Amino acid sequence: MTSIGILGCAGRMGRSLIxxxxxxxxxxxxxxxxxxxxxxxIDLGTLAGRDPLGVAVTDDAAALFALxxxxxxxxxxVAAPSHATLAAKAGKALVIGTTGLSVDQQAAxxxxxxxxxxxxxxxxxxxxxxxxxxxRKVASIxxxxxxxxxxxxxxxxxxxxxxxxxxxxxxxxxxxxRGVDLDTVxxxxxxxxxxARVPGHIGFATLRGGDVVGEHTVLFAADGERLxxxxxxxxxxIFSRGAVHAALWAxxxxxxxxxxxxxxxxx
Ligand code: NAD
Numbered sequence: 001m002t003s004i005g006i007l008g009c010a011g012r013m014g015r016s017l018i019x020x021x022x023x024x025x026x027x028x029x030x031x032x033x034x035x036x037x038x039x040x041x042i043d044l045g046t047l048a049g050r051d052p053l054g055v056a057v058t059d060d061a062a063a064l065f066a067l068x069x070x071x072x073x074x075x076x077x078v079a080a081p082s083h084a085t086l087a088a089k090a091g092k093a094l095v096i097g098t099t100g101l102s103v104d105q106q107a108a109x110x111x112x113x114x115x116x117x118x119x120x121x122x123x124x125x126x127x128x129x130x131x132x133x134x135x136r137k138v139a140s141i142x143x144x145x146x147x148x149x150x151x152x153x154x155x156x157x158x159x160x161x162x163x164x165x166x167x168x169x170x171x172x173x174x175x176x177x178r179g180v181d182l183d184t185v186x187x188x189x190x191x192x193x194x195x196a197r198v199p200g201h202i203g204f205a206t207l208r209g210g211d212v213v214g215e216h217t218v219l220f221a222a223d224g225e226r227l228x229x230x231x232x233x234x235x236x237x238i239f240s241r242g243a244v245h246a247a248l249w250a251x252x253x254x255x256x257x258x259x260x261x262x263x264x265x266x267x
Pocket of ligand 1: 013
C-alpha cells in the first residue's frame with residue numbers, strides 16, 4: 001500500500017486530501033503544518049472529519065519525507081521550494097498543487113524534478129484538464145484576426161493569488177494552440193484608458209467572492225458570435241481525488257516534471 005504524506009494538512013485542501021487518501025485506500029503517513037499552527041498535535045483523521053488515524057500533525061517536513069512514499073504539497077508559494085528540496089534529498093515523489101509560485105520558486109521545483117518525479121498542476125480535476133485540451137484545440141482553429149480570447153475566473157473570498165493558476169494554465173493552453181508565448185500576449189490587468197484591444201492578445205478577468213470553489217470560462221469572441229467553454233467546481237473533492245490519484249501514479253516513476261495530462265493520459 002502506498003503511503004502518502006500531506007503538507008499543509010489542516011488547510012482547506014489538506015483536510016480534503018486526507019479524506020481522499022483514506023477513500024483511495026492509501027496509508028496516510030502523516031501531515032505537517034506551519035510551526036506554531038493550532039492544528040499541531042491534532043489527529044489527521046479528526047481533522048478530516050473521519051475516525052482517528054493515530055497520526056498527529058507535526059511541523060517536521062523532513063521527517064514526513066523520510067516516512068512517506070510520496071508527499072503532496074498544497075501549502076503556500078513561500079513553502080513549496082523547501083519542500084521540493086526535501087523531496088529531492090529524500091528521493092521521494094512529490095505532487096504540487098500550490099499555485100502562485102514566482103519564477104525563482106518554480107526554478108526550485110524544476111531542479112527537484114531532475115532528481116525525483118514531480119507532478120505539478122494548477123488544477124487536478126479531470127474536467128479542467130479536458131477544458132485545457134479543448135481550449136488548445138479551439139484556439140488552434142479560431143485565429144487571432146477574427147477571434148479574441150478572454151479567460152474569466154471566479155473563486156472564494158480567501159484566495160490570495162490572481163489570476164488563478166488554472167486561469168493562467170488555460171491562457172497558456174490557448175497560446176500554445178496559436179503557437180505563441182503567453183507572456184508576450186497576455187493582458188492580465190485592465191484599468192483606465194487602456195486603448196483598443198490588441199488583436200491576438202489573451203485577456204484575463206478575475207472575480208472574488210463568497211465560497212465559490214472555482215469557476216473558469218474561456219471565451220472566444222468574434223463579430224456576430226461567441227463560443228464559451230466553462231468549468232464549474234462545486235466540491236474541492238475533485239482536486240483532492242485528482243491529487244491523490246496523481247500521488248499513487250507518481251510513486252516509483254522516473255525523475256521528471258509531469259502534469260495531469262500525463263497522469264490522465266490525455267497528453
Ligand atoms: P489554505 O490556506 O486553506 O491551506 C494552506 C495550508 O498550508 C494552511 O493550513 C497553512 O497553515 C499551511 N502551510 C503554510 N505554510 C506551510 C508550511 N511551510 N508547512 C506546512 N504547512 C504550511 O489554502 P487552500 O485553499 O488549501 O490552498 C492551498 C494552495 O493550493 C493554494 O496555493 C491554492 O491556490 C492551491 N490550490 C490548488 C488546487 C489545484 O487543483 N492545483 C486546488 C485548490 C487549491
